[in-house]
């Protein structure tokens with residue numbers, strides 16, 4: 001995966017005297033998904049399992065007439081902070097020739113092949129934004145597109161690949177009542193359904209987490225389908241899907257070829273890093289509660305927006321007036337793109353509940369954040385390893401610590417107005433820690449943070 005930085009045109013830049021704006025394409029690279037040898041092995045395994053399950057009476061009777069009607073196999077996990085989590089990188093390649101001779105069901109080229117003669121046999125649904133982060137936090141689930149019986153599953157394979165390789169994937173294979181089979185590949189290691197081979201799954205049932213096991217360039221689902229005669233199926237109906245199985249769409253509601261989406265609008269404490277290297281979690285810097293004096297980074301994550309489409313970004317003040325209003329046109333069609341605004345502290349004349357909004361293609365998404373209103377943990381949560389014992393005693397902040405021993409944290413102390421008074425690195429030992437503090441008597445806000453940890457406390461002196 002590589003990220004290309006584009007800057008917006010001059011026109012947009014002029015309106016953005018204060019806001020450094022940038023963004024561009026996020027390119028999800030294609031990999032073979034499954035080598036011919038691996039595919040042959042899978043087929044053999046499926047045939048063995050089919051015979052075994054038939055003997056055990058665990059497969060539904062074949063009903064050759066009714067092919068399944070799929071629902072969408074990727075879903076946002078509950079609580080994940082996005083609007084949508086996916087985009088499509090590749091459809092099935094219907095052009096049997098190669099290399100670079102491509103035709104998807106819609107007569108386009110949103111697919112790929114290889115010089116070795118592999119024509120992409122499935123649909124690649126990649127997670128966007130923050131694919132590795134989503135994988136690490138189980139934010140995008142693979143769910144059964146149709147009910148059936150687990151014909152096979154594989155687990156235990158490394159899941160942070162980002163290039164061609166010959167390693168095996170984690171996958172679930174579901175046989176439907178008509179004898180057709182859907183393959184769900186590249187799942188996160190140890191996320192695969194705990195159900196056994198031979199057990200039934202319902203439509204929409206959890207199968208695993210989108211991952212990057214096997215021949216994969218990044219977290220995505222490879223969804224591949226075979227009919228009851230073991231012939232490859234493209235579930236999409238379209239002018240260039242001439243296979244016999246395409247007399248009707250295999251989707252309940254076939255999605256459009258392009259699916260314009262606002263995947264997310266979010267605020268961050270700095271510039272995010274979308275590519276930290278192979279298999280390495282992105283730097284997300286999510287932040288929704290800003291102290292006075294802080295810069296806000298607002299990000300838009302889009303997919304499949306047409307070239308030239310206007311994208312409108314606004315900041316809405318706590319009194320509901322429009323504080324900032326910028327429209328730019330999509331420079332190009334991208335399956336995934338990001339756009340960001342850095343908004344300096346001087347801009348935030350009102351403290352309170354702000355909104356960032358994006359409108360494109362008739363869709364609007366709103367993100368809420370606060371500025372200049374510190375959210376203070378009055379009562380301490382049970383999970384927190386840090387407990388502040390107020391008040392400050394003998395000019396020493398009292399911290400009870402039950403986390404990892406000798407962990408380094410960043411300590412920041414703010415006035416109640418949000419002015420930074422002191423910032424330093426601290427090391428916390430288990431038990432009572434005392435940290436010198438020489439501020440005047442009064443109330444303060446104390447922030448303690450480390451990687452993936454941030455908590456704010458009230459400090460009484």
Ligand SMILES: [Zn+2]
Nearest residue numbers: 033122124222
């Ligand atoms: Zn694929």
